[in-house]
Amino acid sequence: MPDKPPRPQRAEPREIVELKQIRVAQPELASAVDMQLALVDMQRRVQSRVPLPWIQPDPAWVAAQQTSGRPLVRFQDIPLEWSDFRLTFRQTADILVRFDALERADHSAIVAMGREGDLLQPILTQWYDVSAGFDGSPDRQRTPPDAPASLEQVLVLALRPFLSRCAEAIGQRVDLTSWAHGHCPFCGWEPDFAVITPQGDRRLICGRCVGQWAFGAYTCPFCTNDDRALVTSFATRDGRYRVYACDVCRRYVKAYDGRGATRPLMVAVDSIATLPLDAAAIQRGYAG
Numbered sequence: 381m382p383d384k385p386p387r388p389q390r391a392e393p394r395e396i397v398e399l400k401q402i403r404v405a406q407p408e409l410a411s412a413v414d415m416q417l418a419l420v421d422m423q424r425r426v427q428s429r430v431p432l433p434w435i436q437p438d439p440a441w442v443a444a445q446q447t448s449g450r451p452l453v454r455f456q457d458i459p460l461e462w463s464d465f466r467l468t469f470r471q472t473a474d475i476l477v478r479f480d481a482l483e484r485a486d487h488s489a490i491v492a493m494g495r496e497g498d499l500l501q502p503i504l505t506q507w508y509d510v511s512a513g514f515d516g517s518p519d520r521q522r523t524p525p526d527a528p529a530s531l532e533q534v535l536v537l538a539l540r541p542f543l544s545r546c547a548e549a550i551g552q553r554v555d556l557t558s559w560a561h562g563h564c565p566f567c568g569w570e571p572d573f574a575v576i577t578p579q580g581d582r583r584l585i586c587g588r589c590v591g592q593w594a595f596g597a598y599t600c601p602f603c604t605n606d607d608r609a610l611v612t613s614f615a616t617r618d619g620r621y622r623v624y625a626c627d628v629c630r631r632y633v634k635a636y637d638g639r640g641a642t643r644p645l646m647v648a649v650d651s652i653a654t655l656p657l658d659a660a661a662i663q664r665g666y667a668g
């Protein structure tokens with residue numbers, strides 16, 4: 381009897397392959413790569429269980445939201461299954477503490493919130509409504525006063541697999557060309573990455589829902605400074621990545637330069653590959 385042919389291995393997703401390549405090429409980033417691999421793996425598993433939501437907002441409401449600079453995903457639109465969210469929340473905290481990206485004490489407090497079902501729900505709802513700009517009451521805080529500051533980082537990562545589905549669904553049916561704000565048209569959060577298209581336009585990427593929108597290449601999304609003389613821009617030696625740093629508010633955003641690139645942007649990969657650029661920007665006195 382001839383040996384059975386070996387079972388073909390299932391191909392790894394491209395972003396996993398690329399992350400592993402970074403670990404080889406830049407061993408000093410190994411720990412950051414491993415944490416990202418764990419997060420990407422978990423988020424992919426969650427996202428495969430999250431249905432694409434059916435969001436069909438009223439066109440007049442959409443127009444009014446866009447005119448007033450308010451986002452389009454309301455909390456009730458997010459396809460959240462609470463037990464699944466609580467699990468994702470705890471697993472996110474576990475990954476962060478494993479790679480020393482979260483203090484032990486904060487981890488304990490955060491995991492305790494995730495254990496008790498009725499604790500997390502109002503915290504998440506308030507955090508989303510206030511940070512998205514739906515709840516504009518001046519004295520409403522994003523998070524409870526006794527919560528650790530790192531709670532927001534865990535909420536951002538844990539909500540992403542659910543929220544990104546909304547950005548996907550709305551992006552397919554709403555025209556966003558008139559959106560001229562520096563914050564996200566889907567969820568109201570700040571951009572934390574950008575991509576330069578092959579045509580040379582810049583698109584910002586939301587740091588919470590990973591939605592994209594077009595924005596002036598030399599306008600600062602954080603303070604709207606558009607004086608080109610007050611925007612410092614520098615690139616990596618291979619020209620693959622670029623930093624736009626604002627000399628008015630001293631904040632910066634990194635970008636993947638898609639002109640002549642061999643692959644499209646992969647935020648999970650490119651945000652790790654550019655960690656040395658963060659160090660360079662911070663050294664020059666800018667903040668992320």
Ligand SMILES: [Zn+2]
Nearest residue numbers: 564567586589
């Ligand atoms: Zn967003």
Ligand SMILES: [Zn+2]
Nearest residue numbers: 600603626629
């Ligand atoms: Zn600025």
